[in-house]
Amino acid sequence: MTTNNINAQVTLPTKLYQTIQKRAEQQGHSLNDEIVTLLMTSLTTDMETLEKDFILWETASDEDWNKIEAMLCLEES
Numbered sequence: 078m079t080t081n082n083i084n085a086q087v088t089l090p091t092k093l094y095q096t097i098q099k100r101a102e103q104q105g106h107s108l109n110d111e112i113v114t115l116l117m118t119s120l121t122t123d124m125e126t127l128e129k130d131f132i133l134w135e136t137a138s139d140e141d142w143n144k145i146e147a148m149l150c151l152e153e154s
Contacts, residue, residue, distance in 0.1 A: 097111055
């Protein structure tokens with residue numbers, strides 16, 4: 078039998094553990110489920126931001142790139 082989960086151990090600072098535990102209780106989740114939810118939310122948000130940045134990067138005009146390049150050259154001087 079295969080599973081899509083990997084058992085991992087994480088050491089949390091006491092204050093963070095207590096905060097997550099309280100949140101889990103309020104949401105009716107187990108501590109494990111709450112940690113997974115928080116991590117997935119964080120990663121999803123980061124991926125959405127990265128995707129938007131990538132789209133902006135690809136759609137930038139040559140003029141925009143020239144401005145950025147000029148600005149970087151000035152900062153190096």
